[in-house]
Amino acid sequence: xxxxxxxxxxxxIAMTSIAQKVKTTxxxxxxxxxxxxxxxxxxxxxxxxxxxxxxxxxxxxxxxTLNMEGVKKVGALFAKEFEKAGFATEWVxxxxxxxxxxxxxxxxxxxxxxxxSNKRKRLFLIGxxxxxxxxxxxxxxxxxxxxxxxxxxxxxxxxxxxxxxxxALQALEQAxxxxxxxxxxxxxxxxxxxxxxxxxxxxxxxxxxKQADIALAFEGANGLNSVATGRRGASGWRLDVTGKTGHxxxxxxxxxGYGAIYEAARxxx
Numbered sequence: 001x002x003x004x005x006x007x008x009x010x011x012x013i014a015m016t017s018i019a020q021k022v023k024t025t026x027x028x029x030x031x032x033x034x035x036x037x038x039x040x041x042x043x044x045x046x047x048x049x050x051x052x053x054x055x056x057x058x059x060x061x062x063x064x065t066l067n068m069e070g071v072k073k074v075g076a077l078f079a080k081e082f083e084k085a086g087f088a089t090e091w092v093x094x095x096x097x098x099x100x101x102x103x104x105x106x107x108x109x110x111x112x113x114x115x116x117s118n119k120r121k122r123l124f125l126i127g128x129x130x131x132x133x134x135x136x137x138x139x140x141x142x143x144x145x146x147x148x149x150x151x152x153x154x155x156x157x158x159x160x161x162x163x164x165x166x167x168a169l170q171a172l173e174q175a176x177x178x179x180x181x182x183x184x185x186x187x188x189x190x191x192x193x194x195x196x197x198x199x200x201x202x203x204x205x206x207x208x209x210k211q212a213d214i215a216l217a218f219e220g221a222n223g224l225n226s227v228a229t230g231r232r233g234a235s236g237w238r239l240d241v242t243g244k245t246g247h248x249x250x251x252x253x254x255x256x257g258y259g260a261i262y263e264a265a266r267x268x269x
Contacts, residue, residue: 056150059142059154071130089104098200100195105185120182124214126215128189
């Protein structure tokens with residue numbers, strides 16, 4: 001857990017320094033941590049029991065995408081934690097017809113004015129409140145398997161990532177590293193099974209994301225030593241192809257042509 005926090009904090013401290021337009025001393029394994037990083041890590045170490053308790057409490061709240069009350073309950077729990085880091089929170093509700101709970105948005109705006117030539121970077125931190133585990137599925141409460149591994153519904157996807165965001169922001173706040181930053185954290189309530197129409201369920205998310213300079217998502221921790229800058233997506237589409245019909249013996253000849261099936265294969269290839 002300490003390694004996870006250190007890697008995340010290194011990224012977020014770097015992003016925070018960009019957002020603040022301040023200079024920080026580069027660090028590596030041989031140079032060790034800066035005083036600011038040491039202060040942040042000391043706070044994280046001291047508050048690790050609280051972090052685990054927060055993870056446990058959130059995991060033990062069923063927040064399957066279709067369990068709207070559960071999603072809202074996790075959102076309310078995390079909203080209090082954002083407020084500890086000096087963030088203002090709001091709930092973006094969805095119309096009843098969509099049958100989705102809504103989204104938690106936490107934001108912090110810099111008070112100090114800056115010149116256009118020294119404009120701070122705006123950060124967009126992404127998480128989600130829901131899981132794939134609906135109330136009618138077998139229960140799997142939070143359980144520590146050993147001193148560094150836990151299991152439970154949504155512990156990895158992605159309440160663990162949410163808690164890392166929250167604890168890191170609180171640590172940075174107490175160290176005074178969030179001054180003059182412009183940060184929005186957006187925890188969606190239907191990441192696992194997004195509602196329709198998407199222009200409604202994702203409209204606010206997209207509009208706010210467009211205002212940011214840097215976006216960081218905290219789902220998954222495979223390897224704990226890398227940052228993914230892209231990933232596979234999914235799309236749905238339909239291909240309509242027409243062609244001259246005829247006996248297959250004449251295929252590819254000037255009189256018969258390729259036929260629809262071969263043209264479709266050519267397009268796909």
